[in-house]
């Protein structure tokens with residue numbers, strides 16, 4: 003898992019490097035284009051293009067039949083049965099490339115989320131840092147402290163919320179940059195990355211999770227924690243919305259839309275049957 | 277409009293029936309509805325008075 | 340400001356700019372030879388200014404006066420801010436603009452109504468089970484009559500910016516930039532209702548005006564409560580919309596997290612949250628947005644949380660608070676969130692010990708800072724025409740801290756006086772520093788006018804007008820033994836009542852044909868009654884002091900002649916120095932005593948006879964008129980721009996143009 007995450011992270015870091023000083027839209031359009039291409043390629047390779055073509059033609063034919071013989075009950079019923087059968091066949095043909103796509107796509111999505119879903123807090127602003135503990139850990143006996151650094155100041159003592167199994171702090175951003183937050187407990191140090199900045203677009207990792215397949219898949223920004231008591235460390239970065247002529251939209255919507263458009267435009271020139 | 281039933285003391289109902297006719301209502305139902313509407317309207321108004329007072333009281337000059 | 344907001348707003352602004360090139364506001368773009376900058380400092384008192392200048396506390400005032408002029412400024416009758424500023428806005432007296440008090444009465448039911456604004460719910464609605472859907476638009480109307488001076492300037496193509504002008508909600512129609520001030524309600528539609536959550540039962544009397552006290556409990560280091568919002572007009576039973584919230588307390592440290600709607604923030608004991616957004620759901624897809632401040636007063640031994648009145652969100656105003664419609668949004672983009680409710684200082688919270696003096700000052704200083712930042716912002720782009728900017732802190736601080744100026748005030752407290760005895764002087768000093776702060780924007784062609792609407796005097800004794808009317812037989816109650824119970828004339832027998840008091844200075848006759856249950860005949864019966872009442876009121880002597888509580892009872896018909904005279908009280912009380920209407924008479928109550936001591940923290944006021952508490956006029960030009968009044972300043976504006984003074988205005992220009 004870590005290997006895949008590291009590889010993807012590096013890949014995107016390199017890919018987006020030239021886009022960093024522009025609007026996130028540029029990078030999003032770029033990656034959506036690549037995704038569209040990639041999806042078409044997977045489709046072409048992992049589906050039986052011939053069979054899809056046949057299925058689609060049959061569907062069209064039966065649709066036509068339905069329209070022409072709408073008065074004739076027997077033919078209509080037969081056509082409907084055929085339509086259902088060929089739809090199912092088409093679906094089975096499409097299923098394979100779809101299943102194959104899902105795995106790399108979900109990795110990609112959780113990585114793109116780091117880039118597009120959050121924005122850093124500018125100096126002077128305040129945010130909440132949370133440590134979530136695993137079930138069964140006693141909060142009262144869990145002595146942990148968070149230190150201030152040059153990038154931020156810890157403004158409150160730890161706030162322990164038994165009901166949520168959480169410890170919260172309020173920090174104030176002081177200086178732009180990438181910093182390490184040191185948490186101390188039992189003479190052990192664990193860290194979490196924090197990014198403070200005013201107007202740069204960059205990858206942010208709101209969550210450093212404990213190790214675990216799903217947790218790591220969903221939070222690929224940092225290496226998983228090896229300690230067994232902590233479930234995750236979370237920074238409440240503000241969420242980012244993309245501006246689309248005054249509308250504030252979530253990046254995922256723009257991304258899917260753009261990828262699909264890419265696919266639809268390129269399927270003819272690349273001769274892909276979908 | 278929907279209708280709901282309510283229970284009422286028999287003696288009272290007899291008296292209502294008597295006076296409904298005298299007061300010129302076409303039925304005891306009409307009489308009862310009219311009476312209740314009048315009372316409810318009073319309460320509605322009382323509530324809006326309370327609302328008025330609350331809204332004005334934020335003004336520091338009065339209490 | 341939060342980064343997210345910032346981005347949203349920058350984007351919004353850039354959109355606005357793109358769609359509205361520099362001459363965005365259409366009319367009013369002429370380059371004027373003179374620029375006029377007017378600071379409206381509510382309640383700035385000429386006696387105190389003189390006193391503090393003598394003491395040497397106000398060097399910038401002193402210099403300004405030596406270069407230009409200083410005068411007392413005749414105030415309105417009555418000298419209440421909404422009335423006085425409306426005089427200035429229209430250049431007319433109250434019978435010309437129709438504002439006679441903070442509140443008027445509805446002659447059809449004798450209930451008090453807001454004098455400045457009428458809100459009407461949609462007339463056509465349909466009911467669908469529990470729900471009510473409006474089919475037409477409701478409306479909010481400014482009741483002040485007459486043209487505002489900036490509307491006339493606009494007709495002459497002269498630009499103006501009018502910020503926080505009282506008696507201007509909703510703002511008068513204009514393409515110029517204007518932001519409403521005093522009279523702008525909170526999101527409940529009220530003059531301001533704070534919420535206070537406490538575990539200490541009986542700490543605060545729950546039956547107070549201007550706030551609600553909620554008893555809460557700490558269970559498992561958590562407090563669950565809800566914040567009341569506006570009435571939900573979409574529901575048949577019209578409940579209040581509410582927003583539930585949770586507070587998580589640390590078991591040991593004095594720190595807590597508040598989670599409300601989309602907001603989540605941590606406060607230490609005695610910390611303020613700054614502005615937070617709240618959203619009250621009405622029906623799916625429709626909600627009302629507001630902003631409010633949280634103050635975590637105490638965590639242990641008792642949990643105490645104060646939430647300010649919920650202001651209209653200037654980034655998303657649900658009610659019309661500015662012109663053009665995106666002006667408040669533009670200000671938020673540059674300055675962050677700011678208060679929108681008129682008279683934002685929470686005097687009710689201080690008066691009821693929910694906030695103490697230091698907490699009250701902390702909050703009001705924040706409001707003042709927001710205003711000063713806004714003034715700076717507008718001054719930076721003030722190149723032509725007129726800029727008016729209003730501040731309420733001068734008025735509100737004098738109301739709350741006057742008790743420390745006089746050891747004999749019934750609310751004087753020597754310990755508090757040591758700590759806060761300087762606060763009134765301090766706010767005057769802050770205004771002095773404001774003069775220094777704006778100096779860099781003043782060039783040769785800028786005329787600076789500093790004005791107030793009225794002065795101040797102590798509020799030591801309260802006069803229960805309605806009790807007096809009851810005792811003298813002009814007002815009859817159905818059951819006299821419930822005299823001190825009830826309010827809003829609950830027990831009044833209108834069929835035998837000749838007069839009633841409502842509002843802060845008003846006395847009305849129960850006039851046949853005007854009041855729904857009027858008994859006094861118009862004509863000579865009315866004239867005689869009014870004369871008789873005025874004479875008797877002026878003759879009252881306070882047995883405790885030997886002074887006359889009412890310095891002058893103005894018969895409205897004798898002092899005013901304008902078209903809106905028919906809406907005026909029949910008599911306007913001008914109180915003597917140290918006196919005022921009592922706390923509960925304005926809302927139709929009948930306390931047992933006619934005269935009573937005022938022991939509240941609200942200890943200074945301005946409801947006296949106009950001649951006793953004039954306002955102030957200071958300018959960087961010579962004042963040529965010996966006894967100027969508010970309407971003269973309006974005339975002066977037209978004169979400075981070389982315009983003819985409109986016929987309906989009575990004032991004369993008072994500044995020398997050189």
Ligand SMILES: [Zn+2]
Nearest residue numbers: 382420734738
């Ligand atoms: Zn005042």
